[in-house]
Amino acid sequence: MMRTSGLVRALAMAGTVSALSVCLAACGGGGSGADEGGGSGPATGGIKKVLAAAKKEGKVTWFIGSQKYTAEQQKKVGEAFEKEYGFPLEVTLNGRGAISAEFSKLVEESAAGVPPTIDLVNAGYSTLRVLRDSKNLTQTDWKDVGIPRDYVSADMPQAVYLFDQVRTPFYNTKLVSEADRPKTWDDLLDPKWKGKSVTATTPSIWSTISYSLGEERTRKLLRDLVQKQQMATLSTITAIPAAVSNGQYSIGIAAPIERNIARKEPLDYLQLDAKNVPIPNNVALLKDAPHPNAAAALVYFLSQTRAGQKVMFEVMGYSRGDVEGSASWDLYGEGRGTIPPYDWQVNDAVKLEEEFQKLLKQ
Structure with a gap:
């Protein structure tokens, strides 16, 4: 029996993303650490400072795997960000190849001293571990950016839980x-x-x-x-x-x-x-990312705001099981799934x- 898309229903609901109720004025905190990571991270002192620095950087590149996105789709993400924060952000969704193979290339390039052209990477923990163990992820204090600790694994604090990998027949x-x-x-x-x-x-x-x-x-x-x-x-x-x-x-x-x-x-x-x-898919900031603040701002937008969740689903088809009414919620929420x-x-x-x-x- 055909059902209505969970996110379509969710978008008709009023309010913010369930369990996230994010407010810019509430964000702040300490500085970033350096354990198991490297490279310069985003500005410290809260999301407002990160946004101010992101405005100066103006762009971000996210390696998204082998999926190809049109210029129009990428522009849609940037436009949604601008509508939320009042300044433009050029978002590039880089589909350069299969994630595992490309992560190995990133490690090789880093070892050879080649500066990265990518800011963000995403994958499950087992795949991201390749970059973490080679010290190619920035140790970002995501709480300082405004992201609750519940969305940052104690085992891999460089990464933020962004969406669920659906493996349902x-x-x-x-x-x-x-x-x-x-x-x-x-x-x-x-x-x-x-x-x-x-x-x-x-x-x-x-x-x-x-x-x-x-x-x-x-x-x-x-x-x-x-x-x-x-x-x-x-x-x-x-x-x-x-x-x-x-x-x-x-x-x-x-x-x-x-x-x-x-x-x-x-x-x-x-x-x-x-x-x-559901297998949580996580996003992390690459070591020596050329646009660390813009990258951190985009992570905050996609993971912590209703507008970010909406555009992430519309463009990439990604959603998260903790967001009531979302596509993943239908499959995994309220005990229907086991993580x-x-x-x-x-x-x-x-x-x-x-x-x-x-x-x-x-």
Whole structure:
């Protein structure tokens, strides 16, 4: 059954982002630390000083992965920022390539003394750890910028929780009836779905699923989907929704589809017999970023204001499970999801991904 996009409903609600009630006058605090990081960070003394310095810098570049954004989309983020704060900010969403590979390049460039052209990076903890451990993230005092400690991990204080990585399966509502749609993960092994499901070659999809479903059950499920059900694999997660929406496949495992739903495409999420698992995606300031204040101001805007959450969803399709009424709230809020602890994300998940990668190639 098609549902209304969570964010579309949320945008009709009055008030600020739930649990965040942010006010510029309330922000202030101490200076920035230097533990496990490097490079000059944003101005200290609160968000007002950061905004003043950001106005002088005037631009920010955010490495966003392999997704490409049009000039119009990037301009929309800058315009939303200007409407909130009264001065223009040129926002570049840099889609230079796959995050893991590009992070390795950033480490190599830093070691060779090449100054960065990027200000912000984002990823899950396990991937961001590559930059943290090589001391390529700035140790920013995000509380001083105005971001509550609840959104900054004690295990990785360089990063701010920005949105959730959605890894929930979905289906084409024109090809799969309400009566026939899978109700459990094991239902995906019904012969009628043979050759009709698709995933990506990204093993983190399956490590994430395993946190709720269990490792052994996930191993067997993935093996059977590949070998018996002839599940197709695409090179990127972002390609899955289009392949299901256009009728090439009936079931997708697993990707965010909120923007597709908002465009009235025939897609909806499957609610199966295990809790959904959101993986927090975090944004951090690169060491020696050329525009540290503009970068910090953008992080504040996107993570702490209603306007920032709105434009982030509209342009990038990102939302956060703690924001009541958002797309991720529908999937993960109020106990509908279970979030893996930091240690699992940076240790267990990495080991499982190596195993699941091999299963996907069978």
